[in-house]
Amino acid sequence: MALCGASLQSRAQATAAETADVKKTITAFFEGMRQGDSTAVRRTLAPGAVFHTIGTKAGVTKLAPESPLAFLKAVGTPHPKVWDERITFANILIDANLASVWTPYEFYLGGTFSHCGYNSFQLVKLADGWKIAHVIDTRRKEKCR
Template sequence: MFHTRLVFALIVGSATAVTAQTPASETAAVQKTIQAFFDGMRRADSAAVRRTLAPGAVFHTLSSRNGQTVLRPESPTEFVKAVGSPHKEVWDERITFDKVLIDANLASVWTPYEFYLGSTFSHCGYNCFQLVKLTDGWKIAHIIDTRRKEKCK
């Protein structure tokens, strides 16, 4: 009886240790996908940005118009096309990872950001990413963000 309890405790303990290691590697993989999205954007590499997106990805932005909150859909296809189109200034979205939550094949990531056109500040806000883990890794399924010019941090 004691031997059975000891073996059970060792199995449960080792399963907990394995589970504790998984989130760090998964968190890093999720962050790597988001970083690849922005690295591609900075390089004006539409193919690199496209590789980070899940099929059917959805983009939204929240803004304020006449004191009212407006939810606006944005086309991922048009965004990817714009990234690869010639533009004078580098599109530089500077993020920090605030929260990364993962359950199985779903991740939710919260990132404050500041957006620059070249070295000129444009706007700031927060991004909320929803990622899914597909056979070829973590992909961005949904991005929603806020945009403003003041009260950035």
């Protein structure tokens, strides 16, 4: 019985460590964005990463692809106000080398509220750690949570 308990405890610690590493990758993504550092953001992305956004226009929901390269260029181009996406980690699921993360957010340009929604991240654990493979988000101006 003692061996069984020790085995479960070490698995729980590994899960907590993996969860912390996944959070670290997503936090680094947003910190790089806040600093206007496209190199820091790029380090968080897996090769071939995909971005999507879900929006509603005139009552019609649309899925729109976004270019990770265009996003990186925009992050690294000087802009007058800090891009500040404030997230909380609502749900993190991990199985082997796959993680799924759900984060509500509010986006501010400088100190001014712009929009809000939810991010869904899919991460993959590669040789150099957890990397973002897919991001899809919603965007709206009200009813944030």
